[in-house]
Amino acid sequence: MKQRIVYFNGRFIPEAEARVSIFDSALMYGDMAFEMTRTYNRQPFKLREHLDRLYSSLRLLEIDCGLSIEEMERITRETLDRNLPSESTDVDWQIMHDVSRGPLDVYRTAFPEPLRPTVSINCWPMITHMGGFAPKYASGVDIVIPAQPAVPAHLVDAKAKTRSRLHYQLANLQAARMGAGRWPVLLDPDGFLAEGPGWNIFLVKNGEILTPEPRNILLGVSRATTIELARELGIPVRETNLGRYEALSADEIFCTATSYALVHATTFEGQRIGSGNMGPIFNRLLEAWKKLVGVDFVAQARDYALRLPDWLKRDEK
Ligand SMILES: Cc1ncc(COP(=O)(O)O)c(C=O)c1O
Known part of the structure; x- marks a missing residue:
């Protein structure tokens, strides 16, 4: 099983280790803002516009994620850069931001550390999504x-x-x-x-x-x-x-x-x-x-559709 790297609460960790608590406000209330950005030619497309929208969503939800938008942008690019080598250079990526208020205060004794917002950024090759599409x-x-x-x-x-x-x-x-x-x-x-x-x-x-x-x-x-x-x-x-x-x-x-x-x-x-x-x-x-x-994304999706069965076999190993 292939493991990508995700940014999760201040650390870069394998994606299977990134776990949101059952006490998280995201699970209790759907209290989580998110964004989905994609790359073209492995460059995030309109990342700043997506992050602006993320921060506007966070303001509505009254969540301070503890990172400035500039820091979020830098960490996003670093998360992507850490994952790019795991696929060939013709693979584009989905970049997902998920930010919640964190675990509810009433459960704070279940956590050794002070409670803080849950912030995660994951990257996923677009082969599955666009191959299927x-x-x-x-x-x-x-x-x-x-x-x-x-x-x-x-x-x-x-x-x-x-x-x-x-x-x-x-x-x-x-x-x-x-x-x-x-x-x-x-x-x-x-x-x-x-x-x-x-x-x-x-x-x-x-x-x-x-x-x-x-x-x-x-x-x-x-x-x-x-x-x-x-x-x-x-x-x-x-x-x-x-x-x-x-x-x-x-x-x-x-x-x-x-x-x-x-x-x-x-x-x-x-x-x-x-x-x-x-x-x-x-x-x-x-x-x-x-x-x-700068990408014929229709032809790209067709190409991903052909490669998808092998890609799944590789990832299921
Ligand atoms: C409810 C809803 N409307 C519209 C869109 C399209 O937005 P965008 O073009 O920024 O992906 C999305 C994207 O996920 C959505 O969730």
């Missing part, structure tokens, strides 16, 4: 609306990226019951599209890109990148309220997230979107994304 770049995804609504900002603000994610998991389960591989997009309490459990949604109508207002959603780094690229390409973008009606009459629909950047939707609520293939605007954005990050 690869077919979706070609097939597109099927989006459905689950019974589970989005949590509105006046209850818990979705802009904070936290491990309090039961509503996303319920949405996933409900979508799976609607058909294997379905992707749920949660509606906000007003019936407007919010987001998926790990992605932001975009529609295209008459040459214009539309995406939900930044209210009841996580402000995705990939969402911001997509908006920037669209504007550079001269494609109009509007943040607005969008419902089932707008989605069903869209010419194109696509989703954005850090791991895969963007993927098109083939159907929405069982109805075909446009031609059912990648639309022209999606295609322009996809090419612009590849140019920006």
Whole structure:
């Protein structure tokens, strides 16, 4: 079994030794902020934007992780550098930050040291995630609306990226019951599209890109990148309220997230979107994304899919 190195509460240790206590507030309340960054050509993409969001989430949760953002960035790069030699140079990485308040004070006698926040950074080769995802770049995804609504900002603000994610998991389960591989997009309490459990949604109508207002959603780094690229390409973008009606009459629909950047939707609520293939605007954005990050991540995912069985065999040894 291959062991990567993780940063865990001030030390670099093998990943199997990094354990969060059963008394941790993360487990008790889902009281943990996190981030997922990825590399392109083994360089973290928009790391500062991810860390800015992490620190904003921590402010909402009133957690002081004890590290400045500069220190967090330095330690993140060191964690990645310690892991890079364990894979060939064509392997990109996922970088995960998880920060909780630490064990609850009522259990402090269970710990020899004074209680402190739990801070971990782990790196994982993208072969598994993207190898498994690869077919979706070609097939597109099927989006459905689950019974589970989005949590509105006046209850818990979705802009904070936290491990309090039961509503996303319920949405996933409900979508799976609607058909294997379905992707749920949660509606906000007003019936407007919010987001998926790990992605932001975009529609295209008459040459214009539309995406939900930044209210009841996580402000995705990939969402911001997509908006920037669209504007550079001269494609109009509007943040607005969008419902089932707008989605069903869209010419194109696509989703954005850090791991895969963007993927098109083939159907929405069982109805075909446009031609059912990648639309022209999606295609322009996809090419612009590849140019920006300097990696043909679609070809990369296909390559990872081919290598995945051997990679799993190697890691299971
Ligand atoms: C709920 C939710 N929305 C949107 C996103 C997409 O954000 P990003 O593009 O920063 O990965 C994520 C990412 O995990 C998410 O969890």
